[in-house]
Amino acid sequence: MQSLYELYKIGNGPSSSHTMGPKRAIETFLTQYPHTTKLKVILYGSLALTGKGHLTDYIIKQAVGNIETEIIFDTEKNCPIHPNTMQIIGYNNDTQLDDWTVYSIGGGTIKIDGKEYSDIPRIYSLKKFEDIKLYCKNNNLQLHEYVFQVEGLKLKDYLKKVWIAMQQSVEKGLNTTGKLPGRLRLSRCAQNMFNTVVENEDDSLKQTRLLSSYAVAVNEENASGGQIVTAPTCGSSGVLPSVLYYYNHDKKVSEETIINALAVAGLIGNIVKTNASISGAECGCQAEIGTACSMAAAASAYILKLDIDRIGNAAEIAMEHHLGLTCDPIYGYVQIPCIERNAVAAIRAVDASKIAMLSPKNRSISFDVVVETMYETGKDLQSHYRETSEGGLAKKYCRNKYYNKEMTE
Numbered sequence: 001m002q003s004l005y006e007l008y009k010i011g012n013g014p015s016s017s018h019t020m021g022p023k024r025a026i027e028t029f030l031t032q033y034p035h036t037t038k039l040k041v042i043l044y045g046s047l048a049l050t051g052k053g054h055l056t057d058y059i060i061k062q063a064v065g066n067i068e069t070e071i072i073f074d075t076e077k078n079c080p081i082h083p084n085t086m087q088i089i090g091y092n093n094d095t096q097l098d099d100w101t102v103y104s105i106g107g108g109t110i111k112i113d114g115k116e117y118s119d120i121p122r123i124y125s126l127k128k129f130e131d132i133k134l135y136c137k138n139n140n141l142q143l144h145e146y147v148f149q150v151e152g153l154k155l156k157d158y159l160k161k162v163w164i165a166m167q168q169s170v171e172k173g174l175n176t177t178g179k180l181p182g183r184l185r186l187s188r189c190a191q192n193m194f195n196t197v198v199e200n201e202d203d204s205l206k207q208t209r210l211l212s213s214y215a216v217a218v219n220e221e222n223a224s225g226g227q228i229v230t231a232p233t234c235g236s237s238g239v240l241p242s243v244l245y246y247y248n249h250d251k252k253v254s255e256e257t258i259i260n261a262l263a264v265a266g267l268i269g270n271i272v273k274t275n276a277s278i279s280g281a282e283c284g285c286q287a288e289i290g291t292a293c294s295m296a297a298a299a300s301a302y303i304l305k306l307d308i309d310r311i312g313n314a315a316e317i318a319m320e321h322h323l324g325l326t327c328d329p330i331y332g333y334v335q336i337p338c339i340e341r342n343a344v345a346a347i348r349a350v351d352a353s354k355i356a357m358l359s360p361k362n363r364s365i366s367f368d369v370v371v372e373t374m375y376e377t378g379k380d381l382q383s384h385y386r387e388t389s390e391g392g393l394a395k396k397y398c399r400n401k402y403y404n405k406e407m408t409e
């Protein structure tokens, strides 16, 4: 498994695989070929089908600077290796420099076909939760201590930066009103949600109001191209910050505990990323929101002082009940269903950790098994339901849009 530096990326939305990944691919190409004068970039699969809504072309134009660039959306070609495939052909005047096929595999991480590309080494020798759990038990370590043992204590400084960026995204989202960009013309609603205190609000409703408004705040920032942290992706970037912000700001949990919880959550996200996928284009929304929910559930379980077994159970419960969740963003924007889905997953994450607290320690399904199941289920999903905007809500909304004039252009 790679470092948590690679999982948690501080950057701009709206999509890690459609913006951060392609941007990184272009920058890597230009670093290798600094004398590039012309580029041809061809987007395939989900990058072609939802690239416009996800601002892929916009980010590529930003990344190339003044270099003459042709961007082609090829929606026909099959992508047998990965649905987020792009081709970069670079020239120096009329001489072709190279022709790369790049896969944007989720969370802003890329793989270049035929090249051993990685600027972040694989530093974890263990990659299954059960193996890590056994190692921790044998060495009397908690999960966050294991992370810092592998990565070194310097990681704490980076996680502090991640935590600052997460809080900023919540606060900026709560303090901003107006319309989100794009054809849906949705109004931001985080601030209104936060301020909607009904008469006789009990603790349960208050928790729902706070978790929802924090998650929506982050994802409205994401939808606007604002700064967020991939946790594990841009589209699912509101779940973990919402839960951590709630514990820190409303429940007065210390910053030190929050940093340790970020390490625990990162380990869970890394296990999914390594053994399965965190890409909506590859495995549907279960891979994005399901993983984010597992990460936040594990963080919540750690904060609630549950032991390693129950932290794993919380992560498992969170993923198990997202199995089969499809990815069907309307018009390719990371807005409907994405924004509200983060709020639902934040609430579910806290609930999953409480279910783990209340239920027997020994479960029939382990976290490793549910991760494998998610991956297999994702591979079985028709491409309509994997970030192509050709099925589900995306299809129904487009058919019915004339009955819904308020929301359309």
Ligand code: SF4
Residues within 6 Å of the ligand: 235, 236, 279, 280, 281, 284, 285, 286, 288, 289, 326, 327, 328, 329, 334, 335, 337, 338, 341, 387
């Ligand atoms: S539906 Fe889920 S996986 Fe698809 S773009 Fe939205 S958040 Fe990402």
